[in-house]
Amino acid sequence: MTDSAHATIPVGLTRPPGTAARAGSLAVTLALWAFVLGNLAAIIYFWQYGYGDGLAYHWHSFDNVLVGMGRLTAFLSGYFALIEVVLLARLPFVERKVGFDKLTIWHRWNGHAVIYLALAHVFCTVWGYAKQDGNGILTEYWNWLTLPQPKAPGAAAAVVGGAGGAPCLSVLPGACGGSHAAATSPYPGIITATIGTFLLVLVFVTSLVVVKRKLSYEWWYAVHFMAYGAIALAWFHMIPDGNDLIVSPGWQDYWMGIWCFAALLVFLFRLLVPAVNTFRFGMRVTEVTHEGPGVVSLRVTGRNLGRLGTKAGQFFFWRFLTKGFWYTQHPFSISEAPDGTSLRITVKDLGDHTAKFGQIPIGTRVVVEGPFGVFIDDGRANRKRLLVAGGIGITPVRALLEVMTGDVVALYRVASNDDLVFADELERISRERGIKVSYVVGDHTTPEGRDLLSPKHLQELVPDIAERDVYICGPVGMIDAIVPNLRRANVSREHLHVERFAL
Numbered sequence: 001m002t003d004s005a006h007a008t009i010p011v012g013l014t015r016p017p018g019t020a021a022r023a024g025s026l027a028v029t030l031a032l033w034a035f036v037l038g039n040l041a042a043i044i045y046f047w048q049y050g051y052g053d054g055l056a057y058h059w060h061s062f063d064n065v066l067v068g069m070g071r072l073t074a075f076l077s078g079y080f081a082l083i084e085v086v087l088l089a090r091l092p093f094v095e096r097k098v099g100f101d102k103l104t105i106w107h108r109w110n111g112h113a114v115i116y117l118a119l120a121h122v123f124c125t126v127w128g129y130a131k132q133d134g135n136g137i138l139t140e141y142w143n144w145l146t147l148p149q150p151k152a153p154g155a156a157a158a159v160v161g162g163a164g165g166a167p168c169l170s171v172l173p174g175a176c177g178g179s180h181a182a183a184t185s186p187y188p189g190i191i192t193a194t195i196g197t198f199l200l201v202l203v204f205v206t207s208l209v210v211v212k213r214k215l216s217y218e219w220w221y222a223v224h225f226m227a228y229g230a231i232a233l234a235w236f237h238m239i240p241d242g243n244d245l246i247v248s249p250g251w252q253d254y255w256m257g258i259w260c261f262a263a264l265l266v267f268l269f270r271l272l273v274p275a276v277n278t279f280r281f282g283m284r285v286t287e288v289t290h291e292g293p294g295v296v297s298l299r300v301t302g303r304n305l306g307r308l309g310t311k312a313g314q315f316f317f318w319r320f321l322t323k324g325f326w327y328t329q330h331p332f333s334i335s336e337a338p339d340g341t342s343l344r345i346t347v348k349d350l351g352d353h354t355a356k357f358g359q360i361p362i363g364t365r366v367v368v369e370g371p372f373g374v375f376i377d378d379g380r381a382n383r384k385r386l387l388v389a390g391g392i393g394i395t396p397v398r399a400l401l402e403v404m405t406g407d408v409v410a411l412y413r414v415a416s417n418d419d420l421v422f423a424d425e426l427e428r429i430s431r432e433r434g435i436k437v438s439y440v441v442g443d444h445t446t447p448e449g450r451d452l453l454s455p456k457h458l459q460e461l462v463p464d465i466a467e468r469d470v471y472i473c474g475p476v477g478m479i480d481a482i483v484p485n486l487r488r489a490n491v492s493r494e495h496l497h498v499e500r501f502a503l
């Protein structure tokens with residue numbers, strides 16, 4: 001282990017964020033939650049009271065319960081699917097409040113909810129109608145795909161009298177002994193719904209860890225992209241086939257409204273803003289530097305880059321418009337504090353895409369989405385800080401070392417000396433800014449390396465570690481190994497800032 005320099009500068013140079021800023025942030029967070037939960041409450045309310053006779057209507061018999069649950073799960077899966085889209089629409093104001101990694105976790109769990117609810121909808125609806133129509137489940141489903149539907153869907157959707165005066169929700173001609181209108185053609189919405197559900201299941205299966213590991217990221221992403229198709233197809237099922245919506249034009253308008261709102265956000269923030277920024281900032285690669293074995297830095301220069309509002313510690317999604325790169329975008333943190341004229345990234349060869357980075361020609365046009373990330377200086381220089389970098393996780397840490405003031409120390413963990421990047425730059429920053437940077441070198445799979453950055457070792461390296469805000473960045477394996485050690489070294493959860501190099 002090497003200590004490159006050691007000094008401290010006075011604490012308390014900047015003030016903690018004011019109470020007004022904190023109150024503003026809380027207000028935005030509460031407003032977002034109110035919006036999400038308010039819509040959810042409206043949907044459940046409508047399901048209960050908007051069609052038929054409230055819950056009593058759905059609870060009248062077992063088949064009605066099934067159909068009622070089928071409808072509720074349809075609304076909820078549709079709503080959660082829209083939230084899913086919005087969660088990854090990369091809305092800057094949401095990202096700033098929540099953080100990209102947390103949004104990605106929410107996206108994952110919300111995705112589970114969408115698929116389970118969609119399958120529950122299919123199962124409950126087909127089973128419920130099958131019971132009402134006196135069919136087997138598969139026969140009922142086949143009928144929907146192939147048999148003519150009632151001529152006037154609105155009329156068919158109204159509650160018709162079943163045997164013994166019981167409500168019957170079937171929309172199939174002649175079902176429940178009721179009086180359906182004359183038939184015309186099969187349900188188009190069932191076909192689109194079937195394709196959409198199949199696509200959702202495909203996305204779900206390819207996202208399972210065991211399957212995902214076997215796919216290249218590009219293939220996984222291409223399949224994942226189909227979720228947008230599935231959600232679009234659901235529109236053609238829900239709007240023409242959803243009984244509740246057919247009988248209530250206001251409710252139909254509401255659904256179309258939230259659907260269009262989600263589509264608009266995606267269009268704006270995933271397509272329009274990056275496209276406009278490409279022309280606005282005119283970013284191009286102006287320098288390619290080989291930093292060491294398998295590590296390349298790219299400098300990207302453009303007009304008025306200060307207007308991006310980038311902070312040290314943040315990352316962008318980068319797309320390079322050159323052969324072999326244009327079709328995919330990857331997340332990389334900036335490895336220098338932004339100066340308003342250029343941005344630098346430093347990339348380690350970890351796979352098929354990053355292996356080719358040294359070949360990107362000077363002058364290549366660059367499209368970015370971002371900046372993203374809350375792994376930034378919180379301005380609380382009255383708190384002491386410890387920065388921990390693992391391997392290529394040094395990139396945002398190096399940028400932060402340029403801007404953080406107060407009592408800052410850093411640990412740089414690498415498996416071998418060959419993995420050290422920016423040794424000269426760190427030496428300089430350390431000297432100029434009076435920051436102690438300690439290198440922790442060793443292979444964790446060997447007996448000598450096993451205890452590096454253990455709780456005891458951390459306390460030896462940084463005796464006042466429990467009094468510090470800790471910023472840690474690196475590959476997932478390293479983060480998962482070190483974060484528990486930091487906690488055991490008495491670093492509280494609220495003082496931990498984590499950036500994982502995986503989404």
Ligand SMILES: Cc1cc2nc3c(=O)[nH]c(=O)nc-3n(C[C@H](O)[C@H](O)[C@H](O)COP(=O)(O)OP(=O)(O)OC[C@H]3O[C@@H](n4cnc5c(N)ncnc54)[C@H](O)[C@@H]3O)c2cc1C
Pocket residue numbers: 216217218315328329330331332333334345346347348349350351352353354355392395396500501502503
């Ligand atoms: C917020 C963040 C910041 C990062 N900053 C840096 C950095 O400064 N320097 C650096 O060298 N690496 C950084 N990475 C990691 C880098 O994005 C991956 O190493 C790189 O995308 C691997 O691509 P590949 O095709 O060469 O490797 P592959 O072998 O194809 O992929 C390896 C793994 O990288 C991830 N990955 C691949 N492609 C993408 C993509 N398009 N979008 C999201 N994840 C993907 C997947 O988890 C995949 O399993 C960062 C990652 C994140 C999430």
